[in-house]
Amino acid sequence: MQFNNRSPIYLQIAQYVQELIIGSVWIEEERIPSVRDMAMQLEVNPNTVIRTYSMLQEEGILENQRGIGYFTAKGAKSLVLKKKRNHFIKSELPNLFESMRTLEISLEEIETYFLLFKKEHNYHEVQS
């Protein structure tokens, strides 16, 4: 995994972990890699992983069984989705709209870019 310098590494790892949970790569209530393993795999200081894990634990996404290791919490996936959704609605969208206003960009333009993005990323909307 590659890290950038724009945000703390422990947050980038948290992001990554949440993607694993959303993508069901990490199954709920199952044990996840130990701090050491994770640190080795990510080529990162163990303290950094500890920080990520304990932050996610505070948020109720991970759980810690002393002496055994970390586990994904029950309902972790939906919790992550809910938090992300909330953040999206409450923070990302307003910022977006604010930018659109100052830059005088219409939703139609956004759509153009969106189609482009979908093509480039081979992303087909799920029919719900």
Place this chain on the structure above:
Amino acid sequence: MQFNNRSPIYLQIAQYVQELIIGSVWIEEERIPSVRDMAMQLEVNPNTVIRTYSMLQEEGILENQRGIGYFTAKGAKSLVLKKKRNHFIKSELPNLFESMRTLEISLEEIETYFLLFKKEHNYHEVQS
């Protein structure tokens, strides 16, 4: 002006300055408040303002006349807009689309929120 703890003060001031330029509160090629005045007004250390001003000078948004003071550069407004636009396209939009993908949110939903936002903020798109 109020500062938050999410980013350095000098960057928040830079943001504020650019808004003043975009909003034509600071006219192009006109003198802007001296470092000391600005520092006093913002209740901040002069060094902090210097940092903001000289950063914006490097970006070509401000200019400096020795012993006289800082001025907004020629073409500052369009430069700021261009930079913001670029950041929007290159960074904000991809993030948005990424979130939409993981959260399975469609553009139609975005539109709903957008209409809501426009109503709440009394924002009517300019007809071009």
Place this chain on the structure above:
Amino acid sequence: MQFNNRSPIYLQIAQYVQELIIGSVWIEEERIPSVRDMAMQLEVNPNTVIRTYSMLQEEGILENQRGIGYFTAKGAKSLVLKKKRNHFIKSELPNLFESMRTLEISLEEIETYFLLFKKEHNYHEVQS
């Protein structure tokens, strides 16, 4: 290291750092002394060193790994050489020629001084 009063200390340090890179005293992609160490060694305030380092980082000569320290960037040496070369051609040479014109000094005279300089400084041109 001794500093003169003709230019800011942080620029003189930048000059010094670039010489270390050109001279391969600091190897590419290797860690360089921490801000505090450098400050101690140069008998200078850490803030001054920070200023130098972060300036060189913006120029792409140094890089920063969060919480670990500064490193010379990949390709730093050639970058520094390129910048110096550019400055030489664009700025130093025209100034030289301008002086030669007003002082009516010919290139032949320059050569005489050059031979003298090489003798005094034990400097033999590399045969390429």
Place this chain on the structure above:
Amino acid sequence: MQFNNRSPIYLQIAQYVQELIIGSVWIEEERIPSVRDMAMQLEVNPNTVIRTYSMLQEEGILENQRGIGYFTAKGAKSLVLKKKRNHFIKSELPNLFESMRTLEISLEEIETYFLLFKKEHNYHEVQS
């Protein structure tokens, strides 16, 4: 006259004044424009011109007759030339050679640029 931001304005004016003297635009022992006139003409603060004049007076290039104005000193032209020549030999040339050494540039290359410069600036060496 245009000023750049790389050196103090009063020095740039001094440079300009010395060129006028070398070029015999200002004749020796004749009165030169008053501080006010010069400041007006250059669109500059009178204090700045004062600084230039008094600096050149200290160097013996200008002279001041109280209540009348400034004059070019007797022998001003040759004095300026001597100082320039001295600075050239003692400072500019060594710097040039030092740069040539680190950048591994030969005198032959310099000559190429010199020919180019002469062509561009319509400059033909005086046969002495």
Place this chain on the structure above:
DNA sequence: GTGGTCTAGACCACC
């Protein structure tokens, strides 16, 4: 341990 930000205050060159 690392760097980054901010403050208070001094001092300087310049206009």
Place this chain on the structure above:
DNA sequence: GTGGTCTAGACCACA
């Protein structure tokens, strides 16, 4: 008056 540099020292986030 203007900005610019530097110091000393505090405090913080991060690895």
